[in-house]
Amino acid sequence: MPKIGLVAGGGKFPVLFAREAASQGYDVICVAHVGESDPVLEEVCHRLYWIRLGQLGRLIKILKKEKISEVAFLGRITKTRMFRDVRPDLQALLLWRKIKDRHDDAILRAVAQELEKEGIQVIESTRFLKDLLMPSGVLTLKRPNAEQWEDIAFGYRMARAIGELDIGQCVVVKDRTVLAVEAIEGTDETIRRGGRLCGQGAVVVKVVKPQQDRRFDLPSVGLKTIETMAEVRAEVLAVEADEALFFDRAEAIGLANKLGICIVGVTPEVQAHGRP
Amino acid sequence: MPKIGLVAGGGKFPVLFAREAASQGYDVICVAHVGESDPVLEEVCHRLYWIRLGQLGRLIKILKKEKISEVAFLGRITKTRMFRDVRPDLQALLLWRKIKDRHDDAILRAVAQELEKEGIQVIESTRFLKDLLMPSGVLTLKRPNAEQWEDIAFGYRMARAIGELDIGQCVVVKDRTVLAVEAIEGTDETIRRGGRLCGQGAVVVKVVKPQQDRRFDLPSVGLKTIETMAEVRAEVLAVEADEALFFDRAEAIGLANKLGICIVGVTPEVQAHGRP
Numbered sequence: 001m002p003k004i005g006l007v008a009g010g011g012k013f014p015v016l017f018a019r020e021a022a023s024q025g026y027d028v029i030c031v032a033h034v035g036e037s038d039p040v041l042e043e044v045c046h047r048l049y050w051i052r053l054g055q056l057g058r059l060i061k062i063l064k065k066e067k068i069s070e071v072a073f074l075g076r077i078t079k080t081r082m083f084r085d086v087r088p089d090l091q092a093l094l095l096w097r098k099i100k101d102r103h104d105d106a107i108l109r110a111v112a113q114e115l116e117k118e119g120i121q122v123i124e125s126t127r128f129l130k131d132l133l134m135p136s137g138v139l140t141l142k143r144p145n146a147e148q149w150e151d152i153a154f155g156y157r158m159a160r161a162i163g164e165l166d167i168g169q170c171v172v173v174k175d176r177t178v179l180a181v182e183a184i185e186g187t188d189e190t191i192r193r194g195g196r197l198c199g200q201g202a203v204v205v206k207v208v209k210p211q212q213d214r215r216f217d218l219p220s221v222g223l224k225t226i227e228t229m230a231e232v233r234a235e236v237l238a239v240e241a242d243e244a245l246f247f248d249r250a251e252a253i254g255l256a257n258k259l260g261i262c263i264v265g266v267t268p269e270v271q272a273h274g275r276p
Numbered sequence: 277m278p279k280i281g282l283v284a285g286g287g288k289f290p291v292l293f294a295r296e297a298a299s300q301g302y303d304v305i306c307v308a309h310v311g312e313s314d315p316v317l318e319e320v321c322h323r324l325y326w327i328r329l330g331q332l333g334r335l336i337k338i339l340k341k342e343k344i345s346e347v348a349f350l351g352r353i354t355k356t357r358m359f360r361d362v363r364p365d366l367q368a369l370l371l372w373r374k375i376k377d378r379h380d381d382a383i384l385r386a387v388a389q390e391l392e393k394e395g396i397q398v399i400e401s402t403r404f405l406k407d408l409l410m411p412s413g414v415l416t417l418k419r420p421n422a423e424q425w426e427d428i429a430f431g432y433r434m435a436r437a438i439g440e441l442d443i444g445q446c447v448v449v450k451d452r453t454v455l456a457v458e459a460i461e462g463t464d465e466t467i468r469r470g471g472r473l474c475g476q477g478a479v480v481v482k483v484v485k486p487q488q489d490r491r492f493d494l495p496s497v498g499l500k501t502i503e504t505m506a507e508v509r510a511e512v513l514a515v516e517a518d519e520a521l522f523f524d525r526a527e528a529i530g531l532a533n534k535l536g537i538c539i540v541g542v543t544p545e546v547q548a549h550g551r552p
Binding site: 158161162165167168171177178179180181183184185193194197 | 437441444453455456459460461469470
């Protein structure tokens with residue numbers, strides 16, 4: 001059986017990847033993160049090793065011992081934990097010192113380079129999961145109104161600019177004003193904050209960075225996103241089409257339809273035109 | 277006596293302005309905002325009118341009746357209230373429709389233009405308050421270390437970029453990662469969020485926007501900023517020198533010295549050099 005490596009963060013994405021790769025005949029060798037990764041991976045994967053955030057030396061040792069030549073990085077790493085719980089091993093420390101620019105992507109790219117030095121290729125995280133990509137267009141019964149299309153176009157420009165700075169992927173806007181910008185607190189927190197600040201009717205925009213490395217940290221939304229929006233009566237979710245991932249699609253659209261929330265897949269053209 | 281107009285938001289800045297202008301022989305005619313402005317203005321100003329956020333027609337009527345030819349806009353308008361409590365009058369509504377880009381500055385500039393049409397000039401808000409400008413250099417006993425200087429330089433670049441997008445003036449960073457970006461929640465909230473996310477040692481950077489209109493909304497810090505930093509054990513406050521305002525300077529520096537916090541006035545050169 002061919003082998004494929006999986007370095008797993010939190011969330012469902014690694015589990016879906018492992019299931020799909022296994023069903024296509026791969027032995028999935030998983031390196032999971034304590035406190036982040038879903039333990040169900042133990043059942044889904046051929047073999048699983050637990051490591052802690054920062055154990056780069058151990059990660060490489062495992063992949064080499066398993067003779068892995070291709071590995072995918074999938075799933076959320078709670079970024080706030082990177083400032084609290086990391087116990088880097090020697091190899092991680094050496095790498096950390098070498099990285100000048102400590103944006104997410106820079107860190108992940110540096111890790112990928114270390115792996116590549118060892119002959120291990122980091123592959124696109126969507127290799128087995130093309131079905132999860134966000135489609136373009138309005139996915140819900142409710143459609144954005146003219147004002148909301150303007151806010152989507154505005155929010156898209158702002159979110160792209162924030163992404164270009166490598167700060168985050170999501171903004172919450174209303175009336176062409178940015179209410180909240182995501183940095184490392186995560187999308188749900190950002191939606192709650194922005195949504196509360198405007199009382200009702202927030203427009204949430206989540207995009208891919210212009211310089212996004214498709215191997216890492218693709219933007220994603222799912223049922224939980226809609227639940228969080230419902231908490232603060234936000235009304236529109238616009239997500240980068242063909243690039244971002246949309247989990248629990250049927251349930252998420254079902255809930256959105258019940259609540260009168262719009263979900264829209266948008267491409268860069270939305271900046272120029274607003275309403276497509 | 278010469279007259280000067282004062283459109284007052286919240287905070288101490290309008291009060292300080294009114295006191296100084298009065299001491300220089302001006303009759304200060306103040307238009308204050310209900311729920312925002314300090315009632316002590318009633319004692320300090322020659323005459324005072326209360327309006328609500330959004331009463332642009334009424335504002336102009338008052339200034340014309342008083343034959344004001346120069347007016348300053350001073351003090352904080354709680355931006356979150358703009359989405360909840362505004363009851364715009366007809367003139368405000370007409371103006372609101374005309375503004376395409378509803379960034380802070382765009383709104384204020386549009387208001388200033390309306391006033392100018394009526395022969396009322398909006399002046400720089402620091403006209404009477406040059407002493408409040410942030411000096412450059414390290415103001416505290418504690419000096420930033422080499423890592424912190426790098427974070428100051430990084431944070432300055434990020435905050436400038438955020439300002440250029442007209443999103444906000446402040447970022448919280450650590451280890452060349454942006455932990456929190458200020459949008460409309462205000463600086464104290466941003467410091468709390470970013471500070472908590474990193475546990476300890478956050479670096480707070482507050483700058484002027486590259487395109488800042490000096491008549492409005494200059495960035496400011498004060499004793500409260502240091503108190504908020506202390507809550508979350510943040511360690512460095514870097515503020516744009518010669519442009520931002522520093523209130524309660526002696527008390528703020530005193531508290532910072534007690535807590536081992538650094539306060540630094542920085543200029544754009546900090547981006548290139550880090551440590552000056």
